[in-house]
Amino acid sequence: MLQVGIERLGKRYAAALFQLALEFNKEDRIYNQLKELSQLFSENKDIKFFFKTPFIEPYEKAKLIKRAFKGKVDELLLRFLLLLARKNRVIFLDSIARQYEKIYFKHKGIKDVDVIVPTELDDRAINVIAEAIKKHFNAKEVVVKQKVEESIIGGVIIRSEEGQIDLSVRKQLQIARQTTQKIISKLIS
Numbered sequence: 574m575l576q577v578g579i580e581r582l583g584k585r586y587a588a589a590l591f592q593l594a595l596e597f598n599k600e601d602r603i604y605n606q607l608k609e610l611s612q613l614f615s616e617n618k619d620i621k622f623f624f625k626t627p628f629i630e631p632y633e634k635a636k637l638i639k640r641a642f643k644g645k646v647d648e649l650l651l652r653f654l655l656l657l658a659r660k661n662r663v664i665f666l667d668s669i670a671r672q673y674e675k676i677y678f679k680h681k682g683i684k685d686v687d688v689i690v691p692t693e694l695d696d697r698a699i700n701v702i703a704e705a706i707k708k709h710f711n712a713k714e715v716v717v718k719q720k721v722e723e724s725i726i727g728g729v730i731i732r733s734e735e736g737q738i739d740l741s742v743r744k745q746l747q748i749a750r751q752t753t754q755k756i757i758s759k760l761i762s
Contacts (some may be wrong), residue, residue, distance in 0.1 A: 583668030590653050591676045599649055604677045606646050611670035612656075613754070615662070623734040624663040634658040675734075682713035689720045689741075706731065 594603040614620050616631050624634060635658035642651055657663045680710040686706055688699070710733070722730075727742035 579665060579668050580672070582662070582665055583672040586657070586662070586665070586669045587672035590650075591650060591673055591680075593653075595651050595680075597649060600649060600677060600680065602647055603650055604673065605715040606650050607670045607673055608672050610642075610646070610650075611667050613680055615667050621664075624658075631659050631661050634661075634663065638663075678716070684710045684712035684715045684733065685718070686715060687720055687730075689722050689725060689732070691721070691723050691727055691741075693721050694719060702729070702731075706733075710735075 590603065590607075591600060594600040598610070614624070623629065623637070635655050637659050638654045639651070642654065646654075653664070654663070654666075657666065658670075674683075677683075684706060688694075694702075698753055699717050699719060703717050707715045725741035725743045726746075728745070729742045730741050730744075731738040
C-alpha cells in the first residue's frame with residue numbers, strides 16, 4: 574500500500590516536472606541531471622539520513638540544496654528540488670526520477686526492456702535482441718537492461734511495461750510437463 578502511494582506521488586511530481594521541462598525545451602537536460610541526482614541521493618547514506626530526519630526543518634534542507642546545487646544543475650531542476658525540500662518530499666526523488674524516465678521514454682519513443690538470460694550476453698547479441706524488440710514494438714530506440722538468472726537454464730525472457738515474453742528453456746519444460754500430465758491423466762481415466 575505504501576509503495577503504491579509513493580509511486581502515485583512520484584508520477585504526479587514527475588508529470589509536473591516533465592511538463593515544465595517540455596515547455597522550456599529542457600526535457601533531455603532535466604532527464605540527465607535528474608538521473609545523476611537520484612543516483613547520488615540513493616547511494617549516499619548521509620544525504621539519505623539528512624533528508625529523512627524530521628529533526629531538520631524543511632527550510633534548512635532547502636538552504637543546503639541551494640548551496641550544493643546552485644549553478645551545477647539547471648535552474649528549473651534547482652527550483653523543483655527546493656519545492657521538494659520545502660514540502661519534505663526529497664526522500665521520494667528516486668521514485669520521481671523513475672517516473673520521469675517512464676514519461677521521458679514514452680515521449681521520445683524509447684522502449685525500456687529487461688532481458689533475462691542464463692549467462693551474460695555480449696554486445697553483439699544484445700544489439701540483435703534490441704533490434705528485434707525495436708521492430709516488434711515499433712520503437713525509435715530500445716534501452717536493454719540485461720539480468721542474469723541461471724535458473725532459466727537457456728533461452729531468454731523479455732519484460733516490458735506491456736508484459737513478458739518467456740522464451741526460456743525452463744518455461745518450455747513446464748509446458749512439456751503439463752502436457753505430459755494431461756496426456757497421462759487422460760490415459761489413466
